[in-house]
Amino acid sequence: MTQLIASAISHTIALLLYPGLATIVLLGIAVESLWSAVSRGSEIVPAFRVARPQILHVAVALLAMLAVVQTGAPFNPVPPAERNVIIAVVALGFTAWAELALDTELVATPGLMLVIQACWVLAVLGPAIEPQSLRPQVLGNVLVPALLPVKVASGFLYLLCLPPLLRLWPLAPPADRRARPRFNTARALVWIAYCALFATLFFPPQGDDAGGVARFAGLVAGAALVTILAGALLSRRGAEHARGLYARAVTPYSLLVLALVVGTLIINH
Amino acid sequence: MTAAAAIAAWVGGSLILLSDGRRGLALGLAVLGGGLAGLALDAGHAFAAVALAAGGAGAGALRLREGADGWGIMPPGSTPRLILATVSALIALYLAAVITEGPGAGFRFAVPAVIAVLALRLLLGADRAAAGAAASGIALALGVGSLLSTGGAPEATCIAAAVVAAGLQAITHAEPDGA
Amino acid sequence: MPPIALVLPVALPLAAGAAAVLANRLGDTACRAIAAAGVWGAAAAVLGLWLPLRSTLEISLGTLGFGVTLGLRIDAVEVAFSLAIALPVAVLLTVQRREWRESAVIALATAAALLAVEAADVVLTSVAGCTAATLVVIALGIEQLDAPRPRWAILIAAWLALAWAGVQLQVGGGTAGYAVVPVSALTTPVFVLIAFAAVVGSGLYPWRGWASELWSRESLRTAAPAVTLLQPLGLYLLFRTYEMGNGHYPQAVLNIAVAAWGVLVAFAAAVRAQAAPTRRAYIAEVLPSLAGFAFLFAAVGSKLGLVAALIVLASGSLLVISLPLVAGRSGAPALLVTSAGVGVPAGLAFGGLLIGLVAAFETGGAIGLIGLAGVATWLLAAAAAARSIRLPSGWTGTVADSRPVLAAALAAVALVAGPALGVVYAAGFAIAGLVLPSSGAAPALTTVATVSTVLPAAVLLGPLLVISALALGFSRPMPATPRAELSPPLFMLAGARRLYRGWAMVRSVSMPDQYRSMFNARALEGAVAAGRPVLWLAAVLALCIAVTR
């Protein structure tokens, strides 16, 4: 019983503090501010008001913290054996649609967003089929030559999917035509979860030490920077180009990744 | 004797096939009964022979009560019936003499031939009297057919056939509507 | 408890149905009370018989005369499915007003469905299942004759197929008893027949079948019991087939085929859901989607998959009560029911879907790929659910039958059940152990341990639930202002329009007038029924030639 309570406390800490809510809020706001500065789109810092949070932000935060505790962040109080990549995928997947459910405005090009989300699911779970494991750090640790092509291709696909999933592309929702949009709190809450999951799945696990923390933070920051750059590039090229890229290039590429996954399965059986 | 009886049976059946008048039909039944009785007698079934002869005669007599007047044997347009009667006889003869074997060749010729011509009588069209006569004839033929078997009380069958053959000619009344 | 007591779960609703017919002069309410009491009694009897011993109880009441022994068996699988059938029907009979005929027929159908799961023999299951299907169709006809309902022929075809499978087992193995049939008798053709019965009997197709169409009836009073009575039977057959095959289907490819069908059903339901014009059209796809997932998980071939299928079945049982009770309502109850249906963390459906997909990935190979499709389908369903929140109700009929508070309460139960997933899993593990024997320690009650991971149900989902409750309670409620514009379908399936057009063309094909006479049924009937001797003689001659050649 004591063990159970202790375990519950450690999981609560993980959810609320590290790598959970507090971490994703603080680091997420920082990354989102950076994106706002780079894109010169929305307000750079959030307008802090003492008010009850919107239900949308609460829902996204809850889902993001459930996702982020599944990652291989060093000193994560959730034991490695208790992390599950499907939970992370589903929680982050739900955040993409919480807006559609809880906001009065429509999501931009939801159909294309669905396709991209499916590609992202493939990127996350495709490499998990052959190892038959759903532990994120086990997937990150896979260095078998036979499985590396799938892993590399999936990692690239993951990065390709991040800009639209984080809505960094220049496709605005029909009702959102403001000259200078507000600080995107919902996006700020999911930055870290997406990037930490990338760092966990496609790089070997980091040890629970200062070096590990630094390396993991670097990987997360790197993923965020790449995503910001990609987003900025997309914004510069315009909406049509972005739509064309994801409809005509990323989708076929994801089919290639799928073919790689299937091919790997066939070869290894 | 067997051959004569068998031929007589076929002639009786053919008369029923070829006749439209009450006398022709009655004669056909009587000749048929006589022929079949001859076959039964030849096979050593005296009671059956008497029953069949009586059945044929009784049926013929009762047949005289109803139907078109006169003999009406081979009326105009009966050529197809004549041909069919002949063909039936030839097929039955081939069956009895060539295909089948063992004793009772007369039965093997007469019974199929008679049943065939009487069935044809019904299928080619007949009035109430002719149909009734054909039914009685079939009953008599069935009775004789049982003599081909070893068990199953053949003589009783012949008696039953004779009674039914005569009885069928007695049925004339009609029923009112019911359910 | 005397063995004859095993007839109680069937006898009580049967007697209640008969009593409801006899007592029809007392009025609809009295008949409904009698029927409901009978079904509640059946559920209580199932528990009362099984709980004291928690082991398999069997009784044989002699042969019926068509090669079937009236053998009844109560084991953990039977208890799970009986409760999944009886409890929702009992609740719906209790809370919804209905005509005495409907109450009586539904009680009788419940008795038949319970007999189908309590039967110890495949053929007896087919007879009982066909009886349940027939009574369900009649109940739907009593409520509204011209409303959508399952095609009788299709349902009978399903149960005839099962009967055929049963007699094949009898011929090949000497018996069709689930527990005693030789493994070698469960051949691929037999399995195909059983799978056909399972799929068609549950109405689970990738296209819009009766399982979805029932929800477009003017009143959902009988639709919900109909789905409750028929849909679990298909899953039940997939479970029992493991028992007959000693924990396996005849070939691994059959697992893949059934799993692929299941995910296809779930995906198609999600695709229809995301294009639903009204919330009512959306809820029609919720249960088919969950049922598709249940089929997928049951076909994975591992104990984990079977447990997941049972958990999905349980959440489906809660939903099948909630959906008609929240019909035509919006706001918090609708939001709760929708959330429970789509499997948001940390609800029961979430747990079931999660465990099932983990089972698929851990099986690997083709099943792993199907699991991948399952995750994508889950997210598509989530998108559809999100879109449905602000759709117009689409309800034209009376909402007198709705009980939003009860619906919300049941949905809330499904949503907060996540932390208890370990307990549910342990129960499911024991049930699945009957049909898929394996040497494994009894699972802990607070976690769900799989081959590759451990889901800390109590310690992770518990705190998450508390935090969620506090946070959501503290948050600003959803603005009630309507959306600026109507939400269109998230996407249109490529080629779907062409497919529908092609199907319409096929259906509109007709014989050109100038050839009609060749296929004139009346002329054919005239030719055969005219009593022409030529035809008769020709037939006899033809047969003579046929037999002597």
Added chain:
Amino acid sequence: MEPELAVALPAAGWACTAALRPRPRMALAAGAVFGAGGVAAILFSAPGSASTDLGVSLTITAAARAMLVVAAVALAFVVILAPARAERSTMLRWGLAGLAGMAAIAVAPSLDVALIVLLALFVLQAAALGRRPYLSRLRGPLLAVALIGLGLVFARMGGPPALQRIAAVGLVTGLVAAIGAVPFVQEFDAEEMTATSPMPWLTFVGPLLAVVVVARGRELIPGQVDVLGALLIALGLVNVAYGSIAAWRVDSAAAAWRYLFMADWGLVMCGLGLGVADGLRAALLILFGLLLVRLPLYLWSRQALRDNVQNDRPVNLLVAAALAGSAPFAGFPARVLLLKGATAMYWPLALVLAPLLLLWIPAGLRLGRTLGAPTGRQLFGVAIALAVSVVLGAYPQPLLSLAGL
């Protein structure tokens, strides 16, 4: 003495009801007394044991006895709950005549005698005032007798095996012609009274005749039993397909009923042709259902058919289910037995049979409506018929035991 009484008492009942025609109540009472006596005699006659009181050995098989008992019960059922506008004493008179003939056919020492009795029955029926021409009423039945007679003769001739095969053709086609199934379908007039129409052969006398002819036929041509079975199955499948589709598509609802009976006969022929116990069980079960459920329902539907009343009340849906062969009604276990027999004998036959079994549903749904809106005595009768069907469907063992199976 029982076999003799089983024939004599119903015959006496028929004679009394005919003689007392001007006084229907007395005719009904006398017929009922003699009929009940006949049923008692049938019940008391031990299957297989011969009675030689008349100088010939009369025996009855268990299956034939069961069929006679069920036919008698069906007759009592339809007479007691007679349709509106139907004269009970007339129905009883016809029924007793049929019952006496059936008893004679059942106890006859040989198939020849049975055939002669059948011939007498045919002519007796044809002699009644009917709407069809005399010849068209007599043509089919007499052809049946002729074909079976020829079959008997061929079976008894010594010679090549082909003769026995032709004998099988004679017996099977004769049986099919006697009941008036495809291809020997007789003219049908929807307005004709049931007793003088071809329906009694399909629904009342036919069942016993089929049991007797097939049983005796198997004894007659032991070397060609498989040919007999194959012919029965072939014609059975034709009847199943044609009958069920015609019952669904044909314009006249009364004709549709007849075609549904034909389709049922198709299943019976398949069951009898299979030559295994399950096939025989299936055939008998369908025949029991024909006598106890479908015949009464047909008679009660005739008034609604005349008035062209159609309905979709719950009772109509239940009747539709019973006619469609759905569980829990008698049709379903019979179909299960058929599938089992077919699977045991030659599984592709089950593959053909299984889809054909679904053709009953549209016809059943159609004919369920033709019952109209039964009320009072008729509704009570429909309820009893459905209950009997459920009992037969759920627990047919007692009746099958009566038939020695």
